[in-house]
Amino acid sequence: MIVVNTEMVPGYTIREVKGLVQGNTIRAKHMGRDIAASFKNLIGGELKGYTELLTEARRQALERMIAQAEQLEANAVVNVRFTTSAVTQGAAELYAYGTAVVVE
Amino acid sequence: MLQLFLQLFPILILIALGFGIGSLREWRHLQSLSRRERQYSDMIVRNVKQVPNPESVEQAGLVSGEAVIATDYFKSFAAGLRNIVGGEVKTYETLMARARREAIARMMEHARQIGASEVWNVRLETSNIRSGSGRRNPGVSVEAFAFGTAVVRKQS
Numbered sequence: 001m002i003v004v005n006t007e008m009v010p011g012y013t014i015r016e017v018k019g020l021v022q023g024n025t026i027r028a029k030h031m032g033r034d035i036a037a038s039f040k041n042l043i044g045g046e047l048k049g050y051t052e053l054l055t056e057a058r059r060q061a062l063e064r065m066i067a068q069a070e071q072l073e074a075n076a077v078v079n080v081r082f083t084t085s086a087v088t089q090g091a092a093e094l095y096a097y098g099t100a101v102v103v104e
Numbered sequence: 105m106l107q108l109f110l111q112l113f114p115i116l117i118l119i120a121l122g123f124g125i126g127s128l129r130e131w132r133h134l135q136s137l138s139r140r141e142r143q144y145s146d147m148i149v150r151n152v153k154q155v156p157n158p159e160s161v162e163q164a165g166l167v168s169g170e171a172v173i174a175t176d177y178f179k180s181f182a183a184g185l186r187n188i189v190g191g192e193v194k195t196y197e198t199l200m201a202r203a204r205r206e207a208i209a210r211m212m213e214h215a216r217q218i219g220a221s222e223v224w225n226v227r228l229e230t231s232n233i234r235s236g237s238g239r240r241n242p243g244v245s246v247e248a249f250a251f252g253t254a255v256v257r258k259q260s
Contacts, residue, residue, distance in 0.1 A: 002164060002165065003165060003166045004164050004165065004166055004225075004253040005166060005225050005227065005251060005252060005253050006153055006154075006155060006164075006224060006225045006253045007153060008158075009164055010155035010158035010161040010164050010224075010253075010255060011158045011159060011160075011161035011162070011164065037174065037245065040174040040245075041174050041175060041176070041177070041180070041244075041245070042118060042121060042122055042176060042177045043121065043122060043125040043126055043129065043176050043177075044122065044125070044126035044129050044130060044173075044174055044175060044176030044179065045126075045129045045133070045173070045174060045176075046133075046171060046172065046173055046174070046206070047172040047173070047174050047233075047245055050172040050233065050245065050247070051170060051171055051172045054170055054172065054247065054249075055170055058168065058170070058249075062166075080166060080251075081227075082229065082249065082251065083229075084229070084231050084249075
């Protein structure tokens with residue numbers, strides 16, 4: 001599966017457009033990380049726990065998007081976009097979407 | 105008077121701690137950023153949609169990088185003061201810049217890992233994360249997320 005955020009896959013031509021595919025995940029942060037974060041807010045620096053959490057969550061959203069594309073028998077997803085939205089105070093939704101296509 | 109001083113004392117300590125350790129950590133981060141940016145200076149990173157010479161592309165794929173950076177107490181305090189008089193909040197500017205540069209550096213690392221020498225259509229997103237709540241913890245953290253299409257060229 002080729003996944004790109006350009007409108008075309010460079011070096012390939014699009015034969016068929018299968019449609020919009022999407023994947024989302026909603027994650028809540030846990031208490032321990034929150035406490036570590038409030039300590040970090042005193043001295044500054046990177047919140048590694050949050051970075052890992054977001055990396056992992058975005059990867060999962062992408063995987064769900066790719067699974068949908070596979071169901072449509074596409075072999076590539078083009079023009080991939082990401083959005084983030086806060087659902088409640090402690091939870092965030094990570095969302096990935098793109099257009100499933102057949103390329104050769 | 106003494107009572108007021110005793111009440112302010114913990115806050116002053118936190119500001120001093122935030123300024124001291126925060127500045128040191130920021131300086132170290134900037135050092136590591138410029139070192140890594142030099143290391144990846146030969147990589148082509150563009151926010152242009154069209155990939156030139158598509159016929160020589162061997163492989164293309166999504167690469168991304170993200171970083172969550174927290175403020176220190178001094179930065180939050182200085183920004184709080186700025187809210188009274190208005191104007192440019194310099195302490196947060198460096199924070200945002202660090203988060204973005206870190207995200208881009210990680211994206212470039214990711215591209216290098218898959219053997220790519222170019223990243224096209226780079227997009228940046230930021231969001232802020234409020235960790236903790238209430239007056240005791242005014243700190244915010246910013247998240248920067250960079251993604252783009254990495255391109256591996258055919259060996260000619």
